[in-house]
Amino acid sequence: MVAAVHYFATESDQWALRDYLGEPTEVTLQPWPVVTSPPLRLARTRAITLGTVMLVHRKLGDPVLIDPDSEAMATSTKSGLFNRLNWERLRPASTERLVDSNASPVLFWRPGLSTAEEIQSSEIGSQADSIAAISQEYERWANRAMSWVRRRGTKVWGLEKTSIRPDLDIRLSTVSTVYALPDALAALKSGAHAS
Template sequence: MVTAVHYFATLEDQMMLLDYLGEPAKVTLHPWPLITTPLTALNREDALEQSRVMVVNHQLGLPVPVRAGDAAMQGGSVSAVFNRLNWETFAPAEDEALMDANASPIILWSPARLRPDAILPSSLGSQADLMAQVSKDYERWVNRSMSWIRRNGTRVWGLEWRQTRPDLDIDLSFISTVIALPGALQALESGTPGRSFESKSGEAATGNG
C-alpha cells in the first residue's frame, strides 16, 4: 500500500468504520485484486474474512481493469512489474482482470482476522502512486477516510511507542504508527495483546497493483 493508515479494531470498530464509509448505500465491498463485470459483491461478514478488500465509491467510479498486453503491464515501472507478478500469481480467468491501482478510485481495505487471543493490525488506504492523478475527489476521499481513523483512535505504536503507551502488550514486526480504535483500545487496556500480521497464502505482490 502506497498510502495507508494502520489500526487495531474490534468487530464493533470495523462496523463503525464501514458505517462512516457509507456501506452499503454509498460504497460497496468487493474482492481484491481481481475484478469481473458486474463486480462480485461482498457483504460485511464475508469481507471481514478476506485479507484484502476493494472499497468502491460509486460516485467516483468503478475500478479500471488491466489485462495482459495493456499499457499498464508494459515497461519497467514498479507498478508494471507488480501488475505482471500479480497476473502470474492470480492467473485471471477469461472473464476476469486485475484492478489498475494507478487508474482506479478504489480504497484498499485490509481487515485483520478477528481472534479471541490477540488483536491484529488492519489497514486502509490507496495503492495509487499519485492519488491526485486518479482524481482530486478520490484523493480527498482517501484522506478523509484515513483521517477518520486517526481522529477516532489513539496512537499506540510507532517509533516512540514505549513513550506513548508502555503499559500495553504490543509486539509488531514494523514501526509504522498504529492507531487503536475505541473498542480495540479498551481491549488492549484490559490485557489483550496486539500482535503482527498473520501470514496468508495467495496474497498479491505488495507495493502497487
C-alpha cells in the same frame, strides 16, 4: 507512493468505519486485487474474512481493470513490473482482471481479525503511486477515510514503540504508526494482545 493508515479494531470498530464511509449505500465492498465480470459485491461479514478488500465509491466510478493486453501491463515503469508479477502470481481466470491501482478511484482495505484474546493490525488507504493523479474527489475521499481513523483512534505504536503505550501488549515488528480504535483500545486495556 502508497498511502495508508494502520490500526487495531474490533469488529464493531470496523463496522463504524464502514458506516462512516457510506457502505452499503454509497460504497460497495469487492474482492482485491482480482475482479470478476460481473463484479462480486461482498457482504460485511464476508468481507472481513477475506484478508484484502476493495472499497468502491459509487460516485467516483468503478475500478479500472487490466489484463495482459493493457497498456498498464506493458509499461516499463515500476507499476508495470508489479502488474506483470501480480498477473503471473495470481493467475486470473479468463473472466477475471486485475485492478489498476494507479488509475482506480478505490480504497484498499485489509481488515485484521479480532478475538477476545488477540487483535490483528488492519490498514486502509490507497495503493496508487499518486492519489491526486486519479482525481481530486478521490484524493479527498482517501484522505477523509485515513483521517477518520487517526481522529477516532489513539496512537499506540510507532517509532518510539516502547514509550507510547508500554502498558499494552503489542507484538509488532514494524515501526509504522498504529492507532487503536475505541473498542480495540478497551480490549487491549483489558488484556488482549495486538499483532
